[in-house]
Every structure is written in C-alpha cells, then in structure tokens.
Amino acid sequence: MKKYGIDQGLPRPDAHAKVTGKARYVNDYHPPKMLIGGIVGSPVASGRIKSIDVSEARRVPGIHAVLTADDLPGPNSMGIIYDDQPVLVKDRVRMVGDRLVLIAGETREAVEEAKRRVKVDIEPLPGLYDVTRALDPDAPVVNGDSNLIREFKVIHGDVESAAHDAEITISGEYHIGGQEHAYLEPQGTLAFPEADGSWTVYVTAQCPFYVRAAVARFLKLPISMVHVVQTVTGGGFGGKEDYPNEPAVCAAALAKVTGRPVKLIYARDYDMQVTTKRHPMVIRHTLHARRDGKVVGVDLEILVDAGAYAGLSTVVAERANISSVGPYEIPNIRVSTKVLYTNNLFGGPYRGFGAPQVAAAHESQMDRLASALGMDPFEVRRINGVSREHPMFASGENLPQAHIYPELLDRLEELSGWKQYRNQPASSGRYREGIGIGTIIYGVNLHSGGQRLDRSAAYIIVQQDGSVNVAVGVTEMGQGALAAMRTMAARALGISEDLIYVTQVDTNQVPDSGPTVASRATVSGGRAILDAVSKLRPRFLEVAADMLGVSPGALDLRDGVFSTSDGSALVSWPEVTAEYYVRRLNPAVVGWFRSPDREYDHDTGQGRAYMFYAFAGHAVRVRVDTETGKVDVLDVTAVHDVGRVISEVGIEGQVHGGVIQGLGWALLEEFRMKEGRMLNAGFTDYLIPTAMDAPADIKMYFIEDPEPQGPFGAKGIGEPSFISVGAAVMNAVYHALGTEVDILPLTPENVWRLMNRSAGNNAAREDEK
Amino acid sequence: MKNVEKFIRPTNISELLEARAKEENNILLAGGTSLIFSKDASVRTIIDMSEVNELKNIEFSDGKLKLGAMVTMTQLRHRSDLPVAIRNAALSVASTPIRNVVTVGGEVMRGVYWNDLPVALMALDAVAVFASTTGERAMPLEEVFSLHPTKTIRPDEVLTRVELTDYMRPAAFHKFSKTATDYAIASIAFSARSFEGSTVREPKVVVGAVTPLPRRLNDVERLLSEKGESALEELETLFSGFKTRPDFRVSAEYQRNLMIVGIRRLFRAARDGGEE
C-alpha cells in the first residue's frame, strides 16, 4: 500500500518506450540527405595556434564542409553570460578539446578520416591547473585580463568581533572534487534548414529555450523562426542545461553551410573531456563558537574552479555562496566566493548547483565542533539550526518554514537508528563502522539573480472526447516530469489521468518557460497547470450546469463526473466536452506562472534569495577497511521536507537516484588529471556505482508540511535528494576513523592517505608522478 | 581487422587444428570480448571456436582437473566442485554479461594485466596444453607468461585446455577494485602444499595488475617458507623496492600496500580454508 502521493498509480507515460528500447533519442532520427558532423578539438589545454591546415581534410571523399573560425556563417561567440568563449578557436587554446574545426560528411568514417587529416600546429603555453594559484601574481592568465571572473559575498553582522569573542575556533581547508554527469545519452543535436527559411533543431536538452536563443542568435534569425524540439532525453543532471547550445550551434553552422540536415553526436570520451562538470572547489572554513555549542560566526573563502570559460559558473557560485552557511542561524557571517579561470575541465551546473560542495564543508565543520566540545552532532545542529524561534537564514530572511528543520532532525535521528550506531559503532578486526549526518537548506527555484527567467507556461487543450493535451515548458529528462504534470493536471481538473497526454517540450507550442533546473519543474510547471485549469474549469462547469439545469456554483467535477453535492444531478466529463464543442466554445488556454519579485543585494548577499526553501538530511552508515581504505556503505537514511508528495514511486526514484549518485561522488568519482586532460574519460575508468555497489537499504521519510506557494503544497526534490549525501559520508568516515576528513572523493587510496597522515606516516606521500 | 575475408566455424578439434594450420593469417575467436577491439589489418581469417564442444568440458581425469579452453567464467563460477580460488577469480571478471562469454583460453592468451583468472591458475601450478596438427605440448603457465602468451604460442597452435594437479590444496584469490565491475588495481593469489602450525610448505604467491603479466613473487615465497606466518609482518621491507606497473589510477605505494595486505589476508584465508 502506498503511503504518499496524489497520483492515480499509473505507470509513467514514458516508461514503456524507454524500457522496451522504442524511445527515440536524437541519434535515432535520420532525415533524408542528413550529414554527420564532427569536431576537431585541441590536444593541449594551453597554447597558441600557429596554423591549422584543413586542405587534406577537405579532399576526403564524402566530405561536404570543413570549417575553421574564418569560415563560420555566424558570430564566433558562444558564452551564455560572459562573452569569453568562441564557437571555434582562432588563436589561443584554453582547454583540452577546445573546438578548432567543424566537419560535415556523408558518413562517420569519412568524418573520422577528415578529422585525422586536419593538421594543427599549436605552440604550448604554460597552463594553470591549480585553482589555489589562480590569483598568484605569476600565474598564467587563462582568459580576459584576470583569472577572477567574479566574486560573490555574504556579509552579515561582524565576523571579526565574533572571532574575538569566540571561545573555540575550528578551521579547515576542504578540497572537494568535481563530478561528471554520466548521463547515459551523450550530447547530440540534429539541425536542419526548412524550405521556408525557418529552422528545426532536435536536441537532447534540459533547456530547449536556451538552445533556441543560441541558434537564433548565431543564424541571425528571429526567435520565431527557430523551432526546437526536445527529443527523449537520456539524463541531464545539469549537464544538459547550457551545454547543448554548443553542439546545437555547431550543427547549425554546418547545416547552414551545406544546406543539409546535420547531426552531431558526441562520442563518450570527447563528451567527458569537454562538457561541463560539477566544479571542484577549495573551501576554507573558519567557525567561531562558544563552549555551549553556539556558533557565533563563520568566515569562508570558496574557490570555484570554472575551467577556461565562465559558462554558468557564476550562477552556480551564487548558489554556493548563499548556501555555504547551511541551515543555521548564525549572527556573524563573512563569505567570499571567487569564481576562477583555470585550464582544467569546464565547470557548470550539476544537481545541487554548488550546494553539495559547500555542504561538505559546513557539515564537516559542525561535526568537528561537536567533537571538540564532546557533543552529539545532532545537539550542535539543534543549538544552531533554524527553528520557529530562530528563523533567520544567511541572507537575513526570516524563513516561514524554519520550524521544519528541528522536525527533520528528530526524524533523521529516529529513522537512522542514530543512538544505537553512534554510541556503539561495531568494529571488528580491520573494519571500523561509523555513522554520520549531513543536513542542508535548499532554495527551490532560481536565485534572485536569475529571477527574470523564473516563469513557466502550460498550454492545455480539451478535446471533444474528453481527452486533454497538455504542453508545458519544463522538460522530462528521466526524472518523471511528464508523469508529475499528468497527475497535477488530472487532479486539478477532476478527471482520470489516462485522459491526459503531456508532450515533451516543443518551443513552437509553449512560451519560453525558462530552464528546467533548480528543482523547479514540479513547482513552476505545476503552478502553470493550476493557472490554466483555474481558467478552463469554470467554462466546463458552466456548460454542465446548463445541461443539468442547475447553477454552476452547485456543481463539482470529480473523478470525471459533474455532480451536485447531493448527487441528484449527474453528467459525465465526455458528455460535457462533446456538448462544449457543439456550442463552439474555446477549449484551450495558456496557464502562466511567475515567481514573486525578490530584492537582493549582491554586494552583501542580503535580501530574499529564493522563492521558498526546502530542508533535507541524510544519515549514512559506513564500514571502513582500515588496511585498504575502502569504504562500504551499509545503509542510508534520507529525510526530506517536500511539502507534498505528488507520486510515491516518482519521489522514491529521485531519492534512490540522488543517494546513489551522491555516493558515487563521495566515494568513487574522481577526475584523474594531467595538465587539463582527463585521463579517465570513459566509463572504464570513470567509475560510477553499479547496482551491485548500491547500499542494501535506503530508508526514507517525507515531511509533508504543505508549501503555500507550491502546487498542491509541493516543493522540489531533484537536488535535495543529492546535496547532503557527500557531507554525511565524510562525517561517517570521520566517526569511523576518528580522523578529520577534508577531501572528496573518499576513494580507497584517499582514505588510506588520510589514515596515514593522522598516523604521522610520512611514507604515505606520493613518491612518483 | 578490416581485411578479414573469411569466417569459419569448425565443429571439432581436428577441423579446428586443420584450419589453424592452413588458413593464411588467421586469428582464433573465443568469447570475442577483446578480439572485437583488434585493429590488426593483417588478419584474413577468423576461426570461431564456439562450436567445438570438446573445448567446453570441465573434466576430472588422470588425477587432474582439466579446464577446456572454451569454458566460460560463468561455468567456472557455478561449479561447486572447483577450487574456491578459481571460482572467485572467475567471478571477479567484469560483469555477468561479460562473464557469460569470456573463456579460459581468452583469459590466458589475451595476456593483459587485468586478466584475473591466470593469476589464480598460476598459483595452482596450472599447465597450458597447446595442440596442433603435429601433436600436443604442455607448458606451465609460469613459462607461458615469461613472455607475452602470444609469443609463447606458435601460429599453428591452439590452447585446448589448462590442467591442474593437486588442485584441492589450500588456495585463495582476491581482486582489489573499486566497484563490482571494475578491473583490478591488484589481484593476488596464494596457494600452499600444506600448513603445519605457523609454518607453511611450498607457498606460491602470484600477483596481477600491479605487474604487466601475472608474476610469481619468489622472494615472498622464500621468506614465507623460512619464517612461516611471522614473515607476514616483514613484507614491507621486501616490497620497498618493488617496481610496479605504473597505473594512473593509483600510486605505487598504494599498489604495494595492496600486495602486502592481500598476501596477509590470503595466507590466512588459505590456511583457515575459508573464503577471503
């Protein structure tokens, strides 16, 4: 029996096609006369181009276009916020894989042959691979005139005086690794010119409206002439937020030059090397507290490794910046978040948007404080956490939902078996067990800085047979958005879910609805649906009332039947929709959502950062092999403040996925880098957890305290399901070993080094490179 | 293999050996899991061994255990009458779908550092049997791996089986890796003739992945023979100068640590008769 949800228990509408292999991904489309696209990328991370010779490549049979920067049919500019990235590099190479040449040909073989025949001569330049050196006077400047792209701050109270008055100070420098999205479907686009001068672009993407804007800008076309269709998308996790603009513009360039459809699909190794990643961060965190456990100040410096181009790094950093304090009311705060260029991998959005990295630091610091004071980690969190009495977030806002955090702590403590495991950790022989927690606050929806995009549409058409088409502007990328939209539309209308068909995003069907990111799909798509239904429903009630000879106010529509409260008059939904059409009434409506305006001071990080907030907490139990450093996860407990569950299987899927992806990040996923090159680009060496590596048990609990601004009270779950997992793993290992943990991922060798470091064993230093 | 012209599928050993002897520039196809990556343009003929049923047997005869070259890892895994070290090594190979096709012959002849099965086989003194139209010859695996196995086999030969005597002696195998399907960072096998108290007779220690091919560690074996269990606490010095195969995934000291930890564990596992 299901415990949660307002859905009718149907299978997801996209499930059958995906499971049976019938779903059509972008690579499954083969329009007539289609050409295959390819990219020649730079083999080095930093250098000056001396020459690019494409004459041999152009001679390969079956090749239709070989483009260098000089041959581009549009502006050579790609940056989404800063104009710092070209479509094709002309002089200075800044990252491995930087695009040099675009090729289109009849077959993949011809394109590969042409790629091999491109001759590039690049003079290597010193590169910057260590983000902590980015602002050194002698560091190579990677892009523009400084490696500092932007700095964000939180200034609240007076941290200097807090430091002065503090009875205990805890400092740590955390080196938190990045992460590859590892979506199963790589990046890909199919772009083609239509006979009437308009363009169609098929793309695997989270944000089709971004792709449309980028292609229209490149082709110098009105937005209305570019039609972007989101094909079935095999995973995104943030990696298909802004990045798909790049292959889309490349394919459009080749299609423009050749006049033919061009499909560009990334190979896995190239995809891993060049596409955006979770940012590696270095976080210097100093916490000032009193002996009674009260934190009086935090002082943070966060270095965000953006790679060679800004992309959306500043947007990610803005969230990291304000999230870095955690779910605590702390009177004195100083945060400086610096977004820095390097020649490393390209940083970008990834589930949690910078919040997981900073959570790793703030939660480790809380546990160190607890340990220094001989307190239980829950106790320090109860002392410092936001609550009804202490509702203030780092932004200075008083949170209406602050009372949920103490409840979350209680649930997490209870469900995880904390008291038993914390006080009697089982250890036998070489194994040590530990349990740790991580808790977070997450601003659902876009940050104030991005609020101009915070809007969403739903277009609903009721058909004469009672079936309903719903088009929304938020995307399905595997997370279950189509199912959630279907449930909310059915529930709001009062009809059966199987009458509702929700389409994937097609930019010609709905107005620009912003990006599908920031755990906002359910909230913003749902609110747009509710708005549409609120306009449609009265129209049908009126017709039904007329048919029954009662007043519309006396009728309700539920389970597909219009009836009066005493049940004396009944008419079915399809009878009414049929009559509605006979009366030639308007059966369609566009629903709209816009988030409330927010005031926020970017110099101090004070103001209203987000529309509303959600809390989450994870407890992780581990067993560490003290001889090899291998960490096994015994079980995980997740407690989420979700407002209202829409679908139980849907939310469980998100929690399972978030936990396992979080464990992958925390324990396995590591960039092995050499001068900007990812040595482990591919699934053989970039390891993500398999089913066999997943913990036997993931326990979960959902706090349902309806959010007034969410549809049916719902908040978002996509990112909170991930964010505190890494922090909890760090604290669990800290508990198991008694060794301070300041690094992620905790691969076996990294754990082994931590143990040796604390044992003062100097042998455990890298002795060869 | 873009110049392949012929694909043949013999149904018995003599047809197989015949084809092997006479087809120009042929290559043997076993499970195919590594063959598919071959870029060898000189290959003209592929000889598929999937229908040679004589190569798929697991036999106990003449006091020996004989593993046919086309026996798969899945078969080994499910045979409870086989030595635990061999079953564990078979289970260590990749994932279920890959184990369903990877063969004993492919594991031995591929000669790549992550091959798990040969590590266990070598610790049990396995002998490779090569056949050709002119007859059979037997060669201890240790000798097969003194060079790359493709250099120890003659072009007209086929590895038909691997033979083990005294196969039920105490032995254990362990693979160190990060996930269930990851390839080895280190794989280690141990066997001994017998244990008496804290002493051990004829210990054999073989490592893989930390070396380019499976390698016996004679120094370690000698120390164990001399000092028995107490030698396990002296391994650090033996390994301090050990030159490992550079591995971009881990450092050399971590590789050495895994060898030391592995030998200690496997010695005790073999002695106590349990799985590691």
Ligand SMILES: Cc1cc2nc3c(=O)[nH]c(=O)nc-3n(C[C@H](O)[C@H](O)[C@H](O)COP(=O)(O)OP(=O)(O)OC[C@H]3O[C@@H](n4cnc5c(N)ncnc54)[C@H](O)[C@@H]3O)c2cc1C
């Ligand atoms: C993703 C993946 C992960 C893997 N992980 C592991 C792992 O963790 N551990 C592990 O041990 N292995 C692993 N393998 C398997 C390993 O890499 C080889 O692919 C495998 O050992 C080859 O066996 P096969 O039967 O498929 O041989 P094939 O690919 O058919 O042949 C391999 C070579 O051996 C030759 N050959 C085969 N049989 C004979 C014979 N009877 N006589 C003479 N020559 C012969 C072939 O001609 C060829 O040159 C993995 C493979 C893959 C694809």
